[in-house]
Amino acid sequence: MSKIAILGTGAMGSVYAGLLADAGNEVWAVDTWAEHIEAIRRNGLRVEGASGDRVAHPHATTDVSDIGDCELVVIATKARDVVEAAASAKHLVGDNTTVLTIQNGLGSAERIAGVLGRTGVAVGIVGGFGASIPEPGHVRHEGWEMLHMGELDGPVSPTLAGIASVWSDAGFRVSTYDDIELMVWEKFICNVCFSGTCAVTGLTIGEVIADEQAWKIASGCATEAWNAARAQGIGLTMDDPVEYVRTFGSAIPDARPSMLLDVLAGRPTEIDVINGAVPEQAERAGLRAPYNEVVAALVRRLDARLPRSA
Template identity: 85%
Template sequence: MSKIAIVGTGAMGSVYAGLLASAGNEVWAVDTWAEHIDAIRRNGLRVEGASGDRVAHPHATTDAAEAGQCDLVVIATKARDVVEAATAAKPLVGADTVVLTIQNGLGSAERIAGALGDGRGVAVGIVGGFGASIPEPGHVRHEGWEMLHMGQLDGPVTPELETVASVWSDAGFRVSTYDDIELMVWEKFLCNVCYSGTCAVTGLTIGEVIEDPHAWRIASGCATEAWEVGRALGVPLAIEDPVDYVRRFGSTIPHARPSMLLDVLAGRLSEIDVINGAVPEQAARAGLRAPFNEVVTALVRQRESRLLPA
């Protein structure tokens, strides 16, 4: 049994907390969403969907210090919140604690490592094919259960990370470890870029985007630009046909709505800056342009501008 803190129990973090707790680990769900935490305390955490239907009973708190030091700390917040989350998670982190960050987009792991300080190494997780959402506090659903890749931010996979991978595998996750985690980040990034902004702008599910020729032109254009940028920057992508790659990925979760769409529908700020918005920034480094992503990013930011203080 491992002692695990999941910092950020939105949809994906709740899936992690529920399934890891069901496997017999001591899990602490840590979040600032008091209503969700209170529901887990009262009734447990219901996890339904591709993994079945169960009620798990992780510990739940809004104060990370309550949990104490853990074997594994998973930072599962939105990318915009990672520095704040890492700072709040410091009471959970001991000398032998493995810190694993799982976010969409680019750059979160570096920001977390900086926030933790003291040269602490950070492990990076990439997940895909879950399609998770929270119907109500204390209840999470996921449409798929496809993959979890892990690697160190700097350097090859360590024995400690292999032990962490085994903990997740024992809980039913499909886990692989990689020495070149940057490559895995970019392969997932292509899928995020394809569907996140397009779904947020159109309101369509992933499957509906694939089937709609107008939406698919936008989505596949976004993915192709990201692929071109990655190749230009020297990322060793083995993908020869990015459109086929993202289509096959999306076909595994046709009913899913990306978290960016859920954010837009809920009136929350999204992760547009580290997903579609990151492509033009990376393109500039390579002397390229990314017009599909520029337009999609601008449309999402326009909607979000109403949420920002004047």
């Protein structure tokens, strides 16, 4: 049994908390969403979807001071909140703690390392879950495809291999990699393909693939990210980015990316670290990314309608 804190129990964080707790670990679900935390305390956390239908019983709190040192701290917040989450994680980090950060987009691990230092920081990449929260205390996920992880610096250590086993024992499909940057980029290309396009059109992933005009935009976004990565020397394993993202998306056709869910819920999106990051990456390589420039501008316009306190 491992002692694990999940910082940020939105849709994906709740999947992690529920399945890791159901496997017998001491799991602490931490979030500022008091209604969700109270529902978990009162009735447990229902996890429904590709992994089955169960009620798990993680501990739940809004205050990290309740917890103490952990073997594993998972930062599962939105990218915009990782610095604050890393600061709160200081209360949970002991001499042998691993901090595993799992976010969409680029740059979160470096910002967390700026707060906690690079030692003990690992990067996780997930894909193919399509998770959402129908109501407090209840999370659903459409798929259960992959969890990749690697050290921020250096090859996979025995400690990280042990952490990977904890996730595997909870039913996750886990792979570890010495070159985690490669995995970050391959997931990033999938995010870039579907996130902004679904947010602007309101379509599911499968509907985007099936719609000729939406797919032209989505695949164009993915291709621009692929071109930027290749031009910077990232050793991507995919030769055809369009086929790669089509295969990825076809496994979860009913899923709605978190960016679309944020738009529907009136929350700020992560556009700056997903589609909005591609033009900057392309510019470094002397390229342009017009599909991503337009999609990012449209999503930022949606964000601009929100109250400043959102």
